[in-house]
Amino acid sequence: MTAPDDVRRASRAEAERHLRALVGRDDAVLREDQWSAIEALAVDRRRALVVQRTGWGKSAVYFVATLLLRAHGAGPTVIVSPLLALMRNQIAAAERAGIRAVTINSTNIEQWEPIHEAIHRGEVDVLLVSPERLNNPGFRDEVLPRLAASAGLLVVDEAHCISDWGHDFRPDYRRIRTLLHELPPGIPVLATTATANSRVTSDVAEQLGVSTGSTDDGVLVLRGSLDRESLRLGVVRLKTAEQRMAWLADHLAEQPGSGIVYCLTVAATQEIADYLRSRGLEVAAYSGQTEASERQALEEDLVAGRVKALVATSALGMGFDARLGFVVNMGAPASPVAYYQQVGRAGRGTDEATVVLLPAVEDRDIWAYFASLSFPREELVRQTLGVLEQAGRPLSTAVLETHVELNRSRLEQMLKVLDVDGAVRRVQGGWTATGQPWSYDADRYARVAAAREREQQAMLDYIGTDACRMWFLRDQLDDPDVAERCGRCDNCGGLSLSTTVSEQSVEAAHERLARPGVVVEPRKMWPTGLANLGIDLKGKIADGAAEGRAVNRLTDLGYGQQLRDLFRVGSEGEAQDGPVPVPLVRAVVEVLGDWRPRVDAIVFVESARRPTLTRDLAEGLSRYLKVPVVGAWAIVDPEVPPGKGAANSAQRVAAVGRRSALRADVPAGASVLLVDDLVVTGWTLTLAARALRASGAAEVLPLALAVNG
Structure with missing residues (x-):
């Protein structure tokens, strides 16, 4: 739609009043690219994809747009968020601006009915849901259609998860395509991410359902510079696991403030946290296996500086908002894109933050293990579909495990993909076959696997490069405004990292591992x-x-x-x-x-x-x-x-x-x-x-x- 200029000027003035309330500063003003996104959503009722670095202010865009839309009688904003940590941050931020925000997730089942009633009465401005909720049978069949009919704005946060070309593809996110098709005309949609290269950006824009042209009906794509001026990147190459653990024991206390030590496996978080505590450091382990209530307590400890670090998997990632002084990676993620996502947790609201990568030879073995968990071979998929068809009734994942040689998590992941493709359906009591024809897209899976291999090689190249490290990461993300030298990383001379470790710490690490x-x-x-x-x-x-x-x-x-x-x-x-x-x-x-x-x-x-x-x-x-x-x-x-x-x-x-x-x-x-x-x-x-x-x-x-x- 086309709005008169005076309506746009009034809307921007109102938007900036909302922004000041949101951030608690009387001098706050919207940047031009932020206003462009808000204008597309709240004035023109378009769809937009925002690819901007962590800390750019993506949440301000959808909260301000929500307030503008609600003032004109629109329904509540529905935000699909991947992690509970993100939901808690978002609700706290929304309340500062007077936005009534609630969440529906697996930890607050007892609140679902009162929340549904509050939405029906118009008492909710923002509803945050996890992508997993979108395919919960009761939510999908009863709640989702009502939300689609009454929503004022749909927000898909961490939208790179939609794309299987992205570093953190999640099948549940594919259900969003169904939700998009069910939205009435004129309901704006915002997709946001900080980590998407050109291929992922194009894929997400395509999945939003329309072209990326410049017409009013197209998707507005806003890509900004991904430079993080506060980050100082460096790599420390040590030969053994004992030396790398000793480096942490000797040098973690030197890092500014509190931060995160990322590990590739749950086992590593527990082992390294135990070792560091034995060396007198205040740390705790954090992973997807950590109970939700314990996660929240640990996040609060980190934000308040009561721990020096959380030793974590990527479960402490997307959407976690805190002023952190450092990120250390014990082992390299499988791609520069995933690495950029993790290091982006540091340096938010701080002038300087240190980012250290301690790569290991065994990283490649771990990458190979996770790669082996990709979409199963066609015969296993056909076998699963055959078991469901023969059963003629819902079968739980546990029952299917006894018929198909896949572990629980991989089987569940496969079923979610088949659900999105229409071949199976999650119902009360498990899964059923729909009888719809299904084809195994071997070419696409092969292309994705080849892309993964290229990304792994790029990560190895990052470790060994003598070029600017921030330039390298931004180039991998197809940053449209990339500079050759950041002046802050170890290769640019802006960061000096010691490679020395004490014999005492190495010996203690060796004893711990042996x-x-x-x-x-x-x-x-x-x-x-x-x-x-x-x-x-x-x-x-x-x-x-x-x-x-x-x-x-x-x-x-x-x-x-x-x-x-x-x-x-x-x-x-x-x-x-x-x-x-x-x-x-x-x-x-x-x-x-x-x-x-x-x-x-x-x-x-x-x-x-x-x-x-x-x-x-x-x-x-x-x-x-x-x-x-x-x-x-x-x-x-x-x-x-x-x-x-x-x-x-x-x-x-x-x-x-x-x-x-x-x-x-x-x-x-x-x-x-x-x-x-x-x-x-x-x-x-x-x-x-x-x-x-x-x-x-x-x-x-x-x-x-x-x-x-």
């Missing part, structure tokens, strides 16, 4: 929503387990391979059982020697899959420690299958509570060693420890052979 034993962190917070399952538990866990130990993680080197062999499940779902292998017996003894727990009694977790293994472990420990086995966390309802509810903490707590109960004669005031074979979610140990404490135990110390992580 010996068995990893910390089993106790659960600290009950999952939200337990009341909906009839369980009266919430908040902090006051009567849980103490810090425990395991021989190794399944993903670790050293004993990791022996443990993976021990816990491997056969093609028919059968598990190995028998006494604990002798090398692992020695490893358990070594762990106990390092740990030196005080033990008065032993209780073991009864296992349906490996009953001999866990009992043998407990009895062997009894002989070694000369303390009795006083009972078991016993299976009382075998109808509840092992692993029931493992994908959802609240469901897992409920399942474990139904399946097992304490059958033990616990001495009052005893320190109890709680023995298990494999720690997956930690909720079995938590509930068993709670029962032991209620039975008179003063302390519960978990000991397991392995941690699945």
Whole structure:
């Protein structure tokens, strides 16, 4: 639509009043490119794609546009956001400007109905939803159509996730295409990202459903400079994992303020955080396996400077907003685009921030592992579709796992893609086949795989380049305004990084990596929503387990391979059982020697899959420690299958509570060693420890052979 000039001038004046309220500054004014985006949305009711660096002010665009649209009677803005951390930041920012913002996600199920009613009454200005909600059957079939009909603005944050050419493709984001098609005419759409090269930008614009031309009906594409003037980039190349960990121990305290140490795997976050704490540094591990309530507490600790660093996977990434002084990467991400995304967490609102990459030879092995999790071979896809068609009823992912040789996460990912393609549909109770024809786009998957290989080589080139590092990253992102020298990185002479490490730190790191034993962190917070399952538990866990130990993680080197062999499940779902292998017996003894727990009694977790293994472990420990086995966390309802509810903490707590109960004669005031074979979610140990404490135990110390992580 075309609006008169006086309407545009009045709208801009109103927009800048809203901006001042949003940022809390009387001198704040919109930049021209920000106004161009707001004007396209709120005045012309167009679709826009904004590719701008972190900290540019993308959230200001959609919040100001929301206020302008709401003032003219438009419905609420729907923001699709990928992470809870982003949602919390966005809600806090919205409230500063008087915007009534709410969120629907997996952690606040009990609030969904009141939120729906508030939206219906017109009391909500902004609704934030996770992409996963878009394909939840109830939300997709009942809530989403009403939102599409009444929305005033749709915002797709971190829009590079839409594109399988992007570094963080998520199948759930593809559901947004359906939502776009269901929007009534004239509903503006904004897609935003800080990390998209030209190919991803074109793909996202295409998926917005119209051309990128300059007509009023086209998508307005705004690409700005991706330079981050506060960042000082550098690379420190050390030969061994021990040296890299020692570098952190020796030099982390020198880094400005608080920051993030990024790792490629969950196991690495836990191992490195444990090592750094042993060297006197205040750090904590953070990953996708961290409970939502614990994540929020850790994020608040980082923002407030109560920890020097969070040792994190990329789960602490998109949308996390804080004034951080540094980012260190222990291992290189698989592409310069992904790396730019992570380093962009630093230097927001600070004059200078240090960015250090500590690459490793094994990075390529980790890249290859994640590449192996790409879309499965056609025969596995056809097999899955055949199983669903033959069943003639919904099948859960857990049931499908017994028919298709794919692990849970990869199977779930594949099903989501098939859902978007129309071949399957998620319904109450699992998945069904639609019967629609489906073709395997082998050429596209091959092109994507080839692009991934080129990006990996580019990351290796970044590590070895003597050119300006900021120029290199911006060039990889097809920055239209890239300068040859930033003057701030190590290659430009603006940053000097020591490569020296102390013998003491190297020796401590070597001892940590060479010996068995990893910390089993106790659960600290009950999952939200337990009341909906009839369980009266919430908040902090006051009567849980103490810090425990395991021989190794399944993903670790050293004993990791022996443990993976021990816990491997056969093609028919059968598990190995028998006494604990002798090398692992020695490893358990070594762990106990390092740990030196005080033990008065032993209780073991009864296992349906490996009953001999866990009992043998407990009895062997009894002989070694000369303390009795006083009972078991016993299976009382075998109808509840092992692993029931493992994908959802609240469901897992409920399942474990139904399946097992304490059958033990616990001495009052005893320190109890709680023995298990494999720690997956930690909720079995938590509930068993709670029962032991209620039975008179003063302390519960978990000991397991392995941690699945």
